[in-house]
Amino acid sequence: MLGTPDDPKLPPDSFDRIFLVHMYHEVSEPYAFLWRMRPALREGGQLIVVDTDRAPDQHGIWPQLLFCEFERVGFRLVEFIRKPQLAGYYAEFEVVGERPEPGEIEPCSQPGEELTDPVIG
Numbered sequence: 001m002l003g004t005p006d007d008p009k010l011p012p013d014s015f016d017r018i019f020l021v022h023m024y025h026e027v028s029e030p031y032a033f034l035w036r037m038r039p040a041l042r043e044g045g046q047l048i049v050v051d052t053d054r055a056p057d058q059h060g061i062w063p064q065l066l067f068c069e070f071e072r073v074g075f076r077l078v079e080f081i082r083k084p085q086l087a088g089y090y091a092e093f094e095v096v097g098e099r100p101e102p103g104e105i106e107p108c109s110q111p112g113e114e115l116t117d118p119v120i121g
Contacts, residue, residue: 003033005027005028005029005033006028006029006032006033006036007032007033007036008033008036008037008040009036010036010037010040011040012039012040013039013040013041013042014040014042015040015041015042015045016041016042016044016045016046017045017046017047017048018037018040018041018045018046018047018048019048019050020047020048020049020050020051021049021050021051022050022051022052023051024049024051024061024066025051025052025054025056025059025060025061026059030069031069031072031073031102031105031107032102034069034070034073034075035073035099035100035102035105038073038074038075038095038099039099041095044094045094045095046078046092046093046094047070047075047092047093047094048090048091048092048093049066049090049091049092049093050088050089050090050091051066051088051089051091052086052087052088053082053087053088053089054087060087060088063080063089063091065108065109066091067080067091068108068109069108070093072100072105072106072107072108073099073100073105074095074096074097074098074099074100075093075094075095075096076093076094076095076096077091077092077093078092078093078094079091079092080092
């Protein structure tokens with residue numbers, strides 16, 4: 001399925017797991033992309049990200065920025081595993097609560113501003 005920069009174009013209620021492997025850092029409209037991807041997950045579905053712990057302009061995404069962007073669209077971090085030998089990580093998210101309206105989504109801090117790690121509950 002061929003998506004666009006702000007829409008993965010996935011059918012609703014169709015996936016138990018969606019894997020984003022070394023590609024999320026290439027998404028130019030992350031909030032719109034995640035907002036439109038969310039309905040594709042079935043109840044209890046998971047979204048898995050495998051990426052590199054680098055600045056976005058170096059083909060990676062800092063984990064703190066990833067956590068923030070996903071949280072703003074209504075995902076909860078379930079598991080996070082660093083893979084230092086690969087300079088990367090594995091992050092697993094699940095849907096929580098209602099999907100926010102697009103106008104309610106506040107962008108995360110810009111690169112260079114302080115971001116904090118979330119509490120994994």
